[in-house]
Every structure is written in structure tokens, then in C-alpha cells.
Amino acid sequence: MSSAHGDKLYLILDTAFKVFGTKGFYETRMSEIADEAGIAKGTLYHYFSSKEELFTAVTKRDHDNFLARLEHTASQPGSLEEQLTRIASTHLHYYYQVRQYTRLFFHVPNNDHKLMLHMRQFLKQYNELVASLLQACGVLQPQLHARSFLGVLEVFKMDILMTEGFGEEDLQQRIDFAVQLFRHGCTLQPQAGME
């Protein structure tokens, strides 16, 4: 009963995650989600009152999973290098895992106020979590540093989603690169007679 209810809820969330992530919010039809999940269209409306609600729920679960994972990983103290590595690694590995279904998650409905609030809240939480970690390592202007670091991670996430044949080595290379960049700035060519 209760587990059956829960099972169907998870089935819907899982299916919706895949379909929304593959086609984007606007190109996804409720009927597709229902078909893919093997249930009736009407059933979706027993669990979520609208397409927007469902999308929001899917997004929320994804964000919660993500933040939980990051909090777990970075809860233990470490050097700046260690912490940056943990953040980058968590971020990129997470989206690497679900890369097949995240291609079009940047298409979100923009009229939905509740979702917009949630998105802002997530970004704020994520940002502050990273900022606090950086601050603990002695970084000044932790907010700007945090945002910048996430910006770098986001473009690397796009590499994951868009690059044909992107593999784990590529992932590791980018993690190391991002950490190195934030430790020492751009890596320059060794120049004769300088330094």
C-alpha cells in the first residue's frame, strides 16, 4: 500500500527525470512520461497537480541529492586544494553519472514562480555551501570565489554533456585543471630568464 504508493511516486519521478532531461520541459508531453512509465496520464495527476509541479518535484529531488552528496563529501576539513578537489569532483561526477538525462535540463519553465524561487534557493544554498568551505580555508571574498568556481564547473559540465566520447579521464583532467587554476591562476609557459 504505502510502499506501492511510494513505488509509483518514485517511478514517476524517475521517468520524468529522464524524459524532461532528454527533451526539456517544453518539448516533453505528459503523455510521454505516462507512456514511458507504463501508467495512465490521469495517474500523473494523482501525484502532481500540474506539469510544472512535476517538473519542480523532479528538480527538487535532483538538487537535494546533489547537495546531500556535496555536504557529505566536504563535511570533513581539509586543505584548500583538498576541498576544491572534493567540490569539483562531486559536481562533475554527479552530472557525469546522469549525463544521458541532463542534456536539456537547462530548459525550465519560466512562468512558474515556485520553481523559480526554488532554483534561486538552490543556487544560493550551493553557493553558500561552497563559499563557507572556501572561507574555512582562508579564502577572501568567498562568495565571488565560490560563484567563479561553480562557473568553471558548469562549463566543464557542458563539456560532459556535449562532447562525444567524453570519458572519466577527461573528467579527471578537468578537475585537476580547475583546482590548479584556483590555486595559482593561469599556467604560463616557462619563460627564459624569468620568474
Place this chain on the structure above:
Amino acid sequence: MSSAHGDKLYLILDTAFKVFGTKGFYETRMSEIADEAGIAKGTLYHYFSSKEELFTAVTKRDHDNFLARLEHTASQPGSLEEQLTRIASTHLHYYYQVRQYTRLFFHVPNNDHKLMLHMRQFLKQYNELVASLLQACGVLQPQLHARSFLGVLEVFKMDILMTEGFGEEDLQQRIDFAVQLFRHGCTLQPQAGME
């Protein structure tokens, strides 16, 4: 004649830029663009054969303007610091200018193959332009550095679009911050007995 035709074309492109930028592709109605421009719906279809075509044209013009501006700005040689500053300044000032109408430009139709090709091409061009500038300044792994720098600029662009009361001083602060970050890495607190 020719000017009249050109005028209406520009009127449509300008209006479409505003409406698409304010509401996103999917939430924009062709009738809204027509109404806003003070012309008939059918007229839009004299100039563009579909909503997607119009969106693509708007996007292309925006990208071309942007790249032209950047190429002009960064054509003269300079130190790494100068070049990073020029790039950041061009990027952020450009979107600061049009901030009112770019809020939802990240909503693009994802079924349109031609547009997708164009988007990729633009990103590639932009990336390579920046990479070549960095390489000229002696930066190793110019592609990754370029992508990272653009990632940072993108999150700052989001700050422009989303932060209530974001002003020119905030803009300048972020430009300086980004340049400093890429020159030297994270700025740490001066620690007793160190440095």
C-alpha cells in the same frame, strides 16, 4: 523602398529580440511580437518563414554583434592582464547593456537543428578567439583556460541579470576579480608568519 524594407526588418528583429529575451522562446507568441512591433502577424512571415527562423536570426545578429565587438576590442596586443580585462569587460558590458532583454535567452528551441548548429559554432568561435588571445600571452592549455574564463564570466552575467539593483560598480568589481583570479588564483587571507 529599400530603406522601408530594411526598416521593417530591423523593427522585427529588434522587437523579437526584446520579446524573446523577456519571455523566452516557448512563452513568446508570434502575435505578441507582431503586436509589439505594431504590424500584422502575417508580415512576420514575409520576413521569416517560421518562429524558429526568426529566433535564429535574432540570435545570429546578437552573436555577430558580440563577436565583432570583442574582435575589435582585443585586436591590439597587450599583456595577459590587459587582454583578460578586455575580454571580461566586453562580455559583461555587452550583456549589461541588454540586460533587460536577455533574461530568458537561455531558453532556446531544442528541436531546431540549424539553430543548434549555430549555437555550437558561436560557442566554438568565441572559445577559440579567447583561446588564441590567451595563447598569444603565453598561457598553456589555452582551450581549457578560455572555457574556464568564459564560465566565470557567465556566472557573473547571471549576477547582472538576476541581481536587483546591479550597477556599473558591481560590474567593474567582477571584472577586476575575474582578472585577478586568473592571474594569481584564489586570494588568501594574509596568514601570520607566512608569505
Place this chain on the structure above:
Amino acid sequence: MSSAHGDKLYLILDTAFKVFGTKGFYETRMSEIADEAGIAKGTLYHYFSSKEELFTAVTKRDHDNFLARLEHTASQPGSLEEQLTRIASTHLHYYYQVRQYTRLFFHVPNNDHKLMLHMRQFLKQYNELVASLLQACGVLQPQLHARSFLGVLEVFKMDILMTEGFGEEDLQQRIDFAVQLFRHGCTLQPQAGME
């Protein structure tokens, strides 16, 4: 359930037959069919994926009914005169029955490949059925005779559709006339001193 589903399907087919038959394909609006049937426009699209599909289905049913009737009527052997009478009688009575709704059935969409195939197939079937009946009665060149006979029936069908006050007697007269024509050729005035 099943009966309800079937009922609505038949309701749509019946209504579409009337409206298409009265106004022709191009002058018929899907909304008219829906209104006439007392259902919503969208419901039509549950049963038929397009206007063309609906038209094709209507046409197919009509043709199938017609051929079934003819096959039933002419299955028993008979003299040439009897068979010609059966064919003519079936053809003309069939369209006499539905004369109110067949006025404009000769307006069919011409871009629809599937429908065109079906139309040809129907004509071929009809023709061959008649040809085989004639051949069994010892008629030479059965294909040409069959086509000719159907040509005569078609102009008489037009009489049914277009003649104000066309009644059953007129029908019978034409049936007899067609049979007589194909038995003996034109009926000439008895000429003095001849034959």
C-alpha cells in the same frame, strides 16, 4: 465501454460522411463536423490523426459497403441481362439512398497519397468485379465493356444528384435503359421499309 467507443467512432464517421458529402473536402471544416456530431474538435483527433485520415476512412467505409453489396447481389449466376440489371440497380440504388450526402464527394484532397491509392484500388476492384461478371456472360473485351457500363452509370448517378425531384421511377427507367443499350446498342426509330 467498447460499445461507447464504437458508438462514437460511428457517430464521427456518419457525421463526416454527411458533411464531407454535402460541402466537399476543402469546404468542410473540422469544427463543423465536431459541432454537427455534438462533440469537441479534439475528440476527432482521438479517432483520426488528420482531416485527410478522416476523409479516407469515410471513403473507405463507403466503398467497402458498396462493393460488399454488389458482390452479394451479383454472386449468383444469371444471364447478361440479369447481371447488367443487378449491377446498374445496385449502383444507382446505392447512391440514390445517400443522394443527399454525396453531392460533393467528387471533391477529394489530391495531395493525399494514401487516399489516391485507395481511390485507384477501389475503381480497379469495382471495374474488375464487373468485368468478371460480364466475361462470365460471354462478353468480349470485358474490361472496356465494364468501364463503359460504369461510365453510363456515373452520368445517371449525376442525374440522381443534380435533378430536382428525381424519383424511383426515374431510377428504374435509367436502369432499364442502360441494360437495353448494352444489349442491343442504340434504339433507332423503326424506319419504313428497313430491317
Place this chain on the structure above:
Amino acid sequence: MSSAHGDKLYLILDTAFKVFGTKGFYETRMSEIADEAGIAKGTLYHYFSSKEELFTAVTKRDHDNFLARLEHTASQPGSLEEQLTRIASTHLHYYYQVRQYTRLFFHVPNNDHKLMLHMRQFLKQYNELVASLLQACGVLQPQLHARSFLGVLEVFKMDILMTEGFGEEDLQQRIDFAVQLFRHGCTLQPQAGME
């Protein structure tokens, strides 16, 4: 001047005949006719006040040509066989000539009252002309005989339009067949011990 006007008028009529005949009334766009004729869309409206008017004019000219030709051919007296042959030959050769552009002429707009009147009038004229010719040859019930003969010619006209590789020999065969049919009725197999 006058000739120039006439030239353009004929250009339009000729072009419209081809396009309407190839695609049918409803699938023909006024812009197609204009493009095909190498003139502007607006120019069509200097000569014809509407699409229906143009179609009607095209049809009228076709019918007038046809009737003139038939009247000329069958003006001289002759035996029934000769007259039937002249009618069939005129009818089928006429449509054989324009077979490329008559494929979809049976698609006519059905809301246009004037056109409908004209169509009926043409059919009536044609029918009566043939009926009078037959009557002059001593045929009883000339109206029904005329209609029947035209019915046969119409299905053979369809053969012309629809049969791949239909040639002049096929034409002659059908003319002879139709005449023979109306002279003597169906041609039967010679049966042993009969006749």
C-alpha cells in the same frame, strides 16, 4: 496597347489553365499562377476580381473551345456511325491534347454559384448538341443516349489522364469501341450453334 493587354490576358488564362489543371482549384495558389506567368500577384487582380473568377474564365474558355470544335466537326450530316465517331473523336482528342493539364480539373470550387451555373449550362449544351445529332440520325430517347455516350467518353477520358503511356492507338481503339457499343450493344463471343 490593346494587343499588349490581350497578350497578358491570354498569358494569365494559359498559365492558370496549366496550374489549375495540374493541382486543382484548392491546391493552386494565386501566387503560383503569378510566378509561373512571370507577373506580380496584384496584376492578376487587374484582370480577374477573384480566384473564382479566374477559374471560371479559364473553364469557360475551355468549354467554348471545346463546343466550337465539336460544332464544327459535326455540322455536316452523316450516318449514326459517322456522327458517333466524330463526337467521340472530338471529345477524346481534345482532352488527349491537354492531358498534361487536365488531371485535376475535376476539382472545382463548389461555393461559387456563377461557376456552378456555368458548369450546368455547359453540360446541358453539350448534352443537347449531342442529343440533336443523334436525333437527326433517328435515335430514340436522344437525351438518354447522349448522356450515356458522354458517360462512356468520360471514363475513357479518365483512362487518358490516368494511364501511364496512353497513346494515340489506345485512343483510336476506344473511339471504335464506343461507336461499336452504341451501334450494336455488347460484343459477345460467337457461341457454337448460335447466331
Place this chain on the structure above:
DNA sequence: CATGAATGAGCTTTCATTCAT
């Protein structure tokens, strides 16, 4: 006369949502 940019009524079709079963 000739043009073709502009119009806008009106079409087919879609799809989130409802609700009787």
C-alpha cells in the same frame, strides 16, 4: 497599368487537464 509588402480572418492541430467509470 504593374507591383509586392502588408494584412488578418480563419484554418488545422496540439496537449494539459478533467472526470465518469
Place this chain on the structure above:
DNA sequence: GATGAATGAAAGCTCATTCAT
């Protein structure tokens, strides 16, 4: 709870027709 037939508002797009140049 589950279903899916039914809904109908709303969208993109077409194209005959007009009229200023």
C-alpha cells in the same frame, strides 16, 4: 486509486486580397 476518452483554449501558419508607390 487508476484509467483514458473527452475537452477546448490557444497556438502557428496560410493565402486571397488590398493599395500605396
